[in-house]
Amino acid sequence: MSSRAQLGLDTPLTEVRGIGAAYLKRIGKLGIHTAGDFLLYFPARYEDFSHSTTIAELTLGEEATIHAQVIKVTNKPLYRRRMTITEAILEDETGSVAAVWFNQPYLKDTLEDRRVSISGKLSLSGDHLVFSNPLYEVIGSDEPSEWGGVHTGRLVPVYPETRGVSSRWLRYKIKTLSGLVKQFKEFLPADILKRYKLPGIQTAILNMHFPRSERSAEAARKRFAFADMFVLQLFILQQKALLSREKAVSIPFDEQLVKRFIAALPFTLTLSQKKAMWEIFQDLERSRPMNRLLEGDVGSGKTVVAASAVIAVAARGYQSAFMAPTEILALQHFENLQKLMRPFNVSLGVMTSGKSVVFDPELGAYEVKKERLIELIAAGDIQLLVGTHSLIQDFISFPHLALVVIDEQHRFGVGQRTRLLYKGRDGAAPHNADSVEDADRKALAAWEKKAGYLPHLLSMTATPIPRTMALGIYGDLDMSLLRHMPKGRKKIQTSIVSPAGRARTYAFVKQELNAGRQAFVICPLVEDSEKLQAKAAVEEFAALEKIFLGFRVGLIHGKMKSAEKEKIMLSFNERHIDILVATSVIEVGIDVPNATCMIIEGAERFGLAQLHQLRGRIGRGEHQSHCFLFTDSAAKKTRLRLEALMTARDGYELAEQDLKIRGPGEFLGVKQSGIPDLAMKSLNNEKLIIAARTAAEEILREDPDLLRHPELAQRVNQFSRTVHLE
Ligand code: ADP
Ligand code: MG
Numbered sequence: 001m002s003s004r005a006q007l008g009l010d011t012p013l014t015e016v017r018g019i020g021a022a023y024l025k026r027i028g029k030l031g032i033h034t035a036g037d038f039l040l041y042f043p044a045r046y047e048d049f050s051h052s053t054t055i056a057e058l059t060l061g062e063e064a065t066i067h068a069q070v071i072k073v074t075n076k077p078l079y080r081r082r083m084t085i086t087e088a089i090l091e092d093e094t095g096s097v098a099a100v101w102f103n104q105p106y107l108k109d110t111l112e113d114r115r116v117s118i119s120g121k122l123s124l125s126g127d128h129l130v131f132s133n134p135l136y137e138v139i140g141s142d143e144p145s146e147w148g149g150v151h152t153g154r155l156v157p158v159y160p161e162t163r164g165v166s167s168r169w170l171r172y173k174i175k176t177l178s179g180l181v182k183q184f185k186e187f188l189p190a191d192i193l194k195r196y197k198l199p200g201i202q203t204a205i206l207n208m209h210f211p212r213s214e215r216s217a218e219a220a221r222k223r224f225a226f227a228d229m230f231v232l233q234l235f236i237l238q239q240k241a242l243l244s245r246e247k248a249v250s251i252p253f254d255e256q257l258v259k260r261f262i263a264a265l266p267f268t269l270t271l272s273q274k275k276a277m278w279e280i281f282q283d284l285e286r287s288r289p290m291n292r293l294l295e296g297d298v299g300s301g302k303t304v305v306a307a308s309a310v311i312a313v314a315a316r317g318y319q320s321a322f323m324a325p326t327e328i329l330a331l332q333h334f335e336n337l338q339k340l341m342r343p344f345n346v347s348l349g350v351m352t353s354g355k356s357v358v359f360d361p362e363l364g365a366y367e368v369k370k371e372r373l374i375e376l377i378a379a380g381d382i383q384l385l386v387g388t389h390s391l392i393q394d395f396i397s398f399p400h401l402a403l404v405v406i407d408e409q410h411r412f413g414v415g416q417r418t419r420l421l422y423k424g425r426d427g428a429a430p431h432n433a434d435s436v437e438d439a440d441r442k443a444l445a446a447w448e449k450k451a452g453y454l455p456h457l458l459s460m461t462a463t464p465i466p467r468t469m470a471l472g473i474y475g476d477l478d479m480s481l482l483r484h485m486p487k488g489r490k491k492i493q494t495s496i497v498s499p500a501g502r503a504r505t506y507a508f509v510k511q512e513l514n515a516g517r518q519a520f521v522i523c524p525l526v527e528d529s530e531k532l533q534a535k536a537a538v539e540e541f542a543a544l545e546k547i548f549l550g551f552r553v554g555l556i557h558g559k560m561k562s563a564e565k566e567k568i569m570l571s572f573n574e575r576h577i578d579i580l581v582a583t584s585v586i587e588v589g590i591d592v593p594n595a596t597c598m599i600i601e602g603a604e605r606f607g608l609a610q611l612h613q614l615r616g617r618i619g620r621g622e623h624q625s626h627c628f629l630f631t632d633s634a635a636k637k638t639r640l641r642l643e644a645l646m647t648a649r650d651g652y653e654l655a656e657q658d659l660k661i662r663g664p665g666e667f668l669g670v671k672q673s674g675i676p677d678l679a680m681k682s683l684n685n686e687k688l689i690i691a692a693r694t695a696a697e698e699i700l701r702e703d704p705d706l707l708r709h710p711e712l713a714q715r716v717n718q719f720s721r722t723v724h725l726e
Helices: 021-029 035-039 107-111 167-176 178-183 190-195 201-209 214-244 255-264 271-285 302-315 327-344 370-378 414-426 433-439 442-449 467-473 499-514 530-547 562-573 608-615 636-647 651-668 677-684 686-702 710-725
Strands: 045-048 063-078 083-092 095-102 115-125 128-132 135-138 155-158 291-296 319-324 348-351 356-360 364-368 384-388 401-406 456-461 478-482 493-497 518-522 553-556 579-582 595-600 626-630
Touching: 035 167, 035 178, 045 214, 063 095, 063 107, 083 107, 095 115, 107 135, 155 167, 167 178, 167 201, 178 201, 190 686, 201 214, 214 467, 214 677, 214 686, 214 710, 255 302, 255 327, 271 291, 271 302, 271 456, 271 478, 291 302, 302 319, 302 327, 302 401, 302 456, 302 478, 319 327, 327 348, 327 356, 327 384, 327 562, 348 370, 356 370, 364 370, 467 677, 467 686, 493 499, 493 636, 499 518, 499 595, 499 626, 530 553, 530 579, 553 562, 595 608, 608 636, 608 651, 626 636, 636 651, 651 677, 677 686
Parallel strands: 095 128, 291 456, 291 478, 319 384, 319 401, 348 384, 401 456, 493 626, 518 579, 518 595, 553 579, 595 626
Antiparallel strands: 045 155, 063 083, 063 115, 083 095, 115 128, 115 135, 348 356, 356 364
C-alpha cells in the first residue's frame, strides 16, 4: 500500500487507507471519488458544542461539552421494543452524569474505562439530567487532535449523509486527510479575493470543516458559493461570446408577410405578443444566431409568436424544428401549427416514437413511415418538423435548418441547450445523398456553401423565472416577456376544499358536466416514482367512476404507452370523455378550451408554480373556470401557502413565493443538475450573482479566452464537461 505522503488530490479511493469496498460504493453516491473530493464534501450545517463546562454546571436543555472519565458502561436490552440501550456513567472532579445511546451496543467496548469528550443536549430522565445520544470522542486515542476535538467540543460539522455513511465517519476521514489541503491551488484571481473579502481556497476548505466560529464558516461558504457562481458566469458569458462569433442565415423582415399572418389570426394579438414578434424578427435578420427566451405565463399565447417566426423562415425557403417536452404536446402543437400554417403554404411533419404524420397544404394530413419523413426532411420538402426533444438526439439531417424552437425550455439543462445549437451545424450535411441529388434544388446548393451556419434558437417557458435567477442561469439569453394576457380571459375561481367539502364540489362539477363542460382531476404527486403515481391514478379513476356514474371518465398517466396517451387526449379533446383523471403529465401545454373544472387532489404536495401550471390547463375558453384544491391538511401553513393561489395576481408573484419557500433547487427541478450545488443554492442571492457576473465580465473583457488565467480556464472547462455530460 502506498504511504500517506504520496497521497494526492486525485488519488483514487481504492488507494486511500481504510476505505473498504462497501464504503467505496456508498460514498461514490455522495460524489466522493478521490482523496481530494473528501475535502470538497461540505457540511450542511454545524452544531455548536464549543461551550465546555463541568458536570456540576450542566443545565437542562443546554448544548454542552464535558471532559470526563467513564466509570461504568452497561448494555440493557429492551425486549419489547427490540433495542439496546447503552448507559454510561461519567464523572469529573465536580460530579457525575449519565449518557445513553440507542442500538449501539459496541459502544461499551469503545468507552469503558476511557477518558472522553461528550457533546450533546441535556434532557431529563426521571429527576436526573442525562445526555441522550450525545456525540463522543475518546481522548488520547489514535484520532488526530491537532485541531482539537473532531466530534466534540467545537462547531461540529454535520454532513449530508447517505445510508451507511455517517457524519461521524466523514468527520474522521476528512480529519485524517486534511493535510491534503496544501495541494489545493487557488484559482480565483487575487484582486477578486481582495475586493470581495473572500478567504483563499486552503483557508476556506479548513474553515468549512474545522471552523473556529460561525463567521469563519460563513466566510468559507461564501467563497465557494462565489467561486461556483463565478465559474458558471464565465461559462455562460463565454458561450454567449462564442455564439456571437458564429454565423446564421439572415432572414430579412417581410412586413407584408407579417401583416398577412396577423390578419389571418382569429384574434387580436396582445401588445406584448407584437413586441416579442418584433424582437424575434430583428434577431432573425441578423447574421448571427438568435438565442432568445420567450417567457410568458400559461395561456399568454407563446405558440402563435413562435409560429410567426416559423412562417418567416419558411417563406425564405428554410426549415424549422419545433420541440416539445412530451409527445402529447408535440402532437397538439402539430395540430395547432397546421391551422396557423395553412394559409402560408408551409408543409410540416410531426415525429413521435409512435407515429409520423405529414401535413401538406394541398393533400392535407397523412401518416407516413418515420424513414419517409426523414427523407422528406433531408430533401427539404418539410419546412417545419415538430417533435420531442429526442429530435436533438436522433440523427436527423435538416439541410436548410435555420430555426429551432424549444417549448418549455426550463426542462432542458444548460448543456442540452448549447448542444442543441450545434446540432444545426451537424445537420448541414445531407442525411441521404441520393434523395438530395433527386431534390435538385438551387437553395440546397446555396446552403451547402454556407455549411457551418448555426440555426437561430427560440426557447419558450411558462415558468416565470424570477429576475435574479434568470440573471444567474439564463444570462446568455436575450429575453422577451409576454406580460399581458389576451383580452377577455376570465380569472379562474380557485378554492381550497377540506374533506368535508368534497361532496359539494363533486355535485358542482356534475352540474358543469351536465352543461356540456369537461373536467380534470389531478392525482397527488408521488415523489420520484412514476409507478406509484400511476397506481394512485388507477385507484382514483376507479373511485371516480363510481362517484360520477353516467359520465364518461378517462385516465391518463405517465406509465402508459405514448400511443395510448395520445388516443385518450384526442378523445378528451373531441369531448368523448367528460372527466379526465390525470397525473401531473398534463402539467404543461395541453389546450382544451371546453374544460372548465379542475380538482387537484393532495394539493399541498405540489409547488405553487406547479399548481399554477396545472391550473393553467383550464380557463382557456369563453366559460368561467373553477379550480378546487383538495387538501386533508389542516395546518395553517399549508392553507396560507395555498391561499397564495387565490390572491396572487399572476405566475410571477407565485414564482417569487415558491422560490422563497422551496429554494432554487426544487424550484427549477432536477434537470438543471449540471449547475454546482452552491451556485444553485445561491440563485436567490442577488448580490452574489451580480458580484460574480460583474467580476466575470471584467475578466473576460481583458482576457476573453482566459489565456492569462489558466487555472480559471481549467475550472470553466471542467464545468462545461459536466454540463455536457448531463
Ligand atoms: P401558452 O403561452 O401557454 O403556450 P398558447 O400559445 O397555447 O399559450 O395559447 C393559449 C390559447 O390562447 C390558444 O388557444 C391560443 O390560440 C389563444 N391565443 C393566443 N393569443 C391570443 C390572443 N392574442 N387573443 C386571444 N387568444 C389568443
Ligand atoms: Mg404552450
